[in-house]
Amino acid sequence: MQTTRKRTVEEIKDLTLEQFRALETHYGEWRAVAVRSGPTDHERVEKAIGRLYTVCGYDWPTFVWYESPREMLTFLATGLGRFGRVPLRDSLCQPLRLEREEVELRKCFRPMLWGLSTVPFGGLLDQQPALIMDFLPEWIRRVMVQCLNEIAVGLELDWISYHDFCERRLGVQYEPRRLERIRLWSEICQTAYWWAPYEGTCFVSDRPTTIHLDRRERFHNLKGPAMAFSDGWSLYAIHGSSVSERLVMSPDTVKLEDLPLDTDLEVLHATIELLGHERFLKAANAKLMHEDSFGRLHRIQFYDMEPLLLVDVVNSTPEPNGTVKHHFLRVPPVIETAHEGVAWSFGQRRKDYGPAIQT
């Protein structure tokens, strides 16, 4: 797969099927880098960042390390932090930015073929800053918004992985000075976490100690933090939606405000699974609206949102251990009876729904 003859970007008009397959593997590897957790090699990070500073014409900086982005942002938010400093991220990023021909070539990276990743990262890179922002105190969040373009938060992986593929897999000829800087960025992204480069000083955060994802690579953990840092800062999420610590760690004390009822069905069902249906109904202050042989219809009022109507249906086939499984079915707010709700779920009118056999 390694190409020996170097080519220009203009020479490549399309990718072969073999290259598409290599692209999928390539992005899989970079996706793993984006969500890597564990110890941070300070020496290796400082060497790569310091070298990038010098090849870009800046002095080797002083490094200030933090155990989490929250700790780093808290420092930057105070007067002693970024006040009066010259931000360098924009300047250091220059070699990564795609030129016109590279943008054209990149369009070939999104094949309309089933079975291949059509979008390299999707929301994978954005979800980390989004989750971190959700867990920051309001005043630090405001600072983060103000100085987001001064901090490298991992979004650069999109460019780096592109150049890495072009250079190593497609044999694209890069100008040597640019290539050196791209490789340094690659090294930094594989070792460091968030870093804020300023003239003379570089603030760097350690990587998370823990990251848990679901099958679709969204932050998710029903038994503990979805992401945690060595200073003890823990962030909780269910299928990509941030949730309170109490919901995951102290389910017995959960209140209405802890329930993520303003998100989608996947998060709703995971929350019910986490709490158990009785505890969920109690925490949600659910009111029983109707009950018949088809199930129990509950109504939950979540602040000023559309009321949430759930039909509690019971599996006709018992579990191997003899228990019966409950399942909540969300139905439109106009539904008045459990029978009508279950009929709606099958696209039927109430008078047309009444199975002779149910298992």
Place this chain on the structure above:
Amino acid sequence: MTKRSRQYRQGDVLLTGIDPPAKSGEPVGPINGRLVLASGELTGHSHTVPALDGKAQVFKGPGNLRYLLLTAVGQLQHQEHGAIELESGWYEVRVQREYDPTRTFPTYAND
């Protein structure tokens, strides 16, 4: 015979006996001798009917709808639910959906 007298539910799938549809759509081929009516994305479990050497056929209908044609007695099967004997005839197959105001299209259950 009323519509409800030939209506069977197995978990999140509902089969309703119907008259032959005006347009039944493309046939769905069997996999290892079984016709899949619906399958769970998460569990990998599925609601199936043995193909019975062509005596059972499944056709795609509009949207998420499927049609099942049995010219012999068949059986609806699933890994977690009891089997249901099905007499011959046409059936409309519907998969349970849920109300999700965050989405434009309905969300189908997948047990």
